[in-house]
Amino acid sequence: MFAFLQTWLSWLWLQLQNVILAVLAAGPIPRHIAFVMDGNRRYARQKGYKVQVGHAEGFTTLQKILGICLKLNVRCVSVYAFAINNFKRPKEExxxxxxxxxxxxxxxxxxxxLLDEYGVRLNVLGDTxxxxxxxxxxxxxxxxxxxQNDKAILNIHMPYASRHEITMAVQAAVNKSLDAGEGDDPQITEQDIEDQLMTSRVGSPPLDILVRTSxxxxxxxxxxxxxxxxxxxHFVDTxxxxxxxxxxxPILLEFQxxxxxxxxxxxxxL
Structure with missing residues (x-):
């Protein structure tokens, strides 16, 4: 009986979620949402788990949130999975x-x-x-x-640092200008740099929303x-x-x- 009730409640929640997503989808939808997936270690300590368990449950949450975004027809989702500085953490972690x-x-x-159903192209961006x-x-x-997928994009940033990305983009923009024969003093514009960013080179649209948890x-x-x-x-306490x-x-409603x-x-x- 308990198992039946649990299954029925799960089915009911899924139907409710689909209704909510359908209502949200009727309004303007962000093209590109990024997540700083923070708090896995503190979550694990709070629950008395090993740190690795916190990270594993964080990946489960990523799957759920990605599914929500794809059902809403968000074009691009980016996630901060591993910073270059994270290599300084304990070797075991x-x-x-x-x-x-x-x-x-x-x-x-x-x-x-999931990726094939929604035509998602996966990119791992960073100093791989x-x-x-x-x-x-x-x-x-x-x-x-x-x-071959071209309907949506999932960018997993690992190992990544924005300053590294910008530095590489500037170098690429300068080299492109020099290769084009623009002389020893190339005039580099903001657009030249933006075109060479990792996200731009994989076709990501402008970033509409950035969410950091914890x-x-x-x-x-x-x-x-x-x-x-x-x-x-958005900085979220969860x-x-x-x-x-x-x-x-609430994040999506504020955007709308x-x-x-x-x-x-x-x-x-007008």
Whole structure:
């Protein structure tokens, strides 16, 4: 009886979620949402779990939130999975994170139903040369398996730092100008640099929303260039493994209200 009730409640929640998503989808939808998936370690300590369990449950949350975004027809989702500075953490934790990343990427390769169903192209962005060789091999395999998908984009940033991305973009812009024969004093514009950003090179649209969980109010060197102008930034108290639809709804509603307000202002000017 209990098992039946549990199954029925799960089915009911799924139906309710689908109704909520259908209502939200009737309004303006962000093109690109990024998440700083923070709080896995504090969540684990709070629950009395090992740190690795917190990270594993964080990946489960990523799957759920990605599913929500895809049902809403969000074009691009970016997530901060591993910072370059994270290599300074204890070796045991770093090794566990690398093993977890490899495991999840292998599952994407073997059971990529969600990505295939919604036509999602996977990109792993960052200084991937810093990853262990076996993880680099899995990254390449996973990316190649979704390369034909063109309806949506999932950017997993690992190992990543925004200052590194910007530095590489400036170097690429200068080299491109020199290769084009523009002389020893090339005039590099903001657009030249933006075109060379990792996110731009994989076709990501402008960043509409950036969400950081766990209550920490800083960007931690993530997408600094991309969120410097019109991005709506949210700092949410919930730890990432606990982040769900009810945390997400107010963020989406605020975005929709902002778009509607802009449309009303534009109509008044006309």
């Amino acid at each position: 770093v090794d566990a994170l690398m093993a977890l990343a490899e495991e999840k990427l292998v599952k994407i390769c073997e059971h990529g139903e 040369a810093l990853l262990p060789a076996h993880v680099q091999d899995i990254v390449t395999k996973a990316e190649n398996m979704t390369r 209550g920490v109010k800083r960007l931690s060197d993530y997408l600094l260039w991309q969120c410097c102008e019109n991005t709506q930034i 730890y990432w493994p606990d982040f769900g639809l009810w945390d997400f709804i 209200q902002k778009i509607w307000a802009q449309e009303r202002t534009t109509k008044k000017k």
